Amino acid sequence: MNILIADDHHLVLEGLANILSEIKSANVYQASHKGLVTYHLRNQNIDILFQDLLFGDHNAREFIQDLIREFPDLKIIAISSVSDLEIVESLFKQGVHGYLLKSDDLSEILESIDAVMNGEIYVSAEIRNLALREKKLELKSKVVLTPREKEILKLILKEQTINEISEHLGISNKTVEKHRGNLFIKFQVKNVVGLVKKAIMEGYA
Numbered sequence: 001m002n003i004l005i006a007d008d009h010h011l012v013l014e015g016l017a018n019i020l021s022e023i024k025s026a027n028v029y030q031a032s033h034k035g036l037v038t039y040h041l042r043n044q045n046i047d048i049l050f051q052d053l054l055f056g057d058h059n060a061r062e063f064i065q066d067l068i069r070e071f072p073d074l075k076i077i078a079i080s081s082v083s084d085l086e087i088v089e090s091l092f093k094q095g096v097h098g099y100l101l102k103s104d105d106l107s108e109i110l111e112s113i114d115a116v117m118n119g120e121i122y123v124s125a126e127i128r129n130l131a132l133r134e135k136k137l138e139l140k141s142k143v144v145l146t147p148r149e150k151e152i153l154k155l156i157l158k159e160q161t162i163n164e165i166s167e168h169l170g171i172s173n174k175t176v177e178k179h180r181g182n183l184f185i186k187f188q189v190k191n192v193v194g195l196v197k198k199a200i201m202e203g204y205a
Contacts, residue, residue: 001117004040006031006060007052007079012102016050016079019106023113034058041071048113050100053080053087061091068095075116083130085201088123092197098122119158123200131201143186145204152179153204157196 003020005028007013013030021028029044031037033056040046049067053060064076077098078091088099097116100108101124108124115122145153148169155165165176184190187198 001026004029004046005050006037008056048075
């Protein structure tokens with residue numbers, strides 16, 4: 001596994017690099033500016049990019065989509081001291097795979113790696129708790145799902161297609177589409193992107 005850490009603060013860069021280098025079979029690269037990010041991505045076959053949001057003179061939100069277009073298999077985990085929920089949502093809408101706070105401990109960093117490499121989306125536990133505290137999730141009206149809907153939602157969050165879900169669960173495509181339609185209604189969204197975002201903020205990811 002090849003991991004790239006992009007952060008313009010030396011202590012953060014070295015600290016995270018030391019932690020990740022302890023992971024078995026992981027090659028860890030560092031980038032302190034945007035030019036080095038592009039260089040490593042084009043030359044090292046990077047699997048995961050830990051990208052600092054406020055990156056020198058750049059706001060990473062300005063170039064993340066460019067990275068995703070050029071490196072479609074790259075898993076991007078945003079790291080920041082910012083816990084603003086609107087920023088977090090905007091990043092997932094852009095296509096990042098995970099969001100960590102710089103205050104998160106080692107276990108969360110390792111969990112985020114496992115999650116994104118398995119095709120899942122990862123959100124810092126503190127961000128999820130913040131969403132609850134600010135009542136972004138209305139617990140009294142929390143979306144109630146059937147066991148089958150939960151199964152299908154879990155597979156959607158893993159980016160599986162209707163055909164893949166159908167084969168995995170042994171049900172027809174039409175049945176999958178019906179359950180997916182029910183999920184859209186229950187979460188009050190119009191498409192899969194909206195469903196994923198809303199499911200994450202509702203604590204289903």
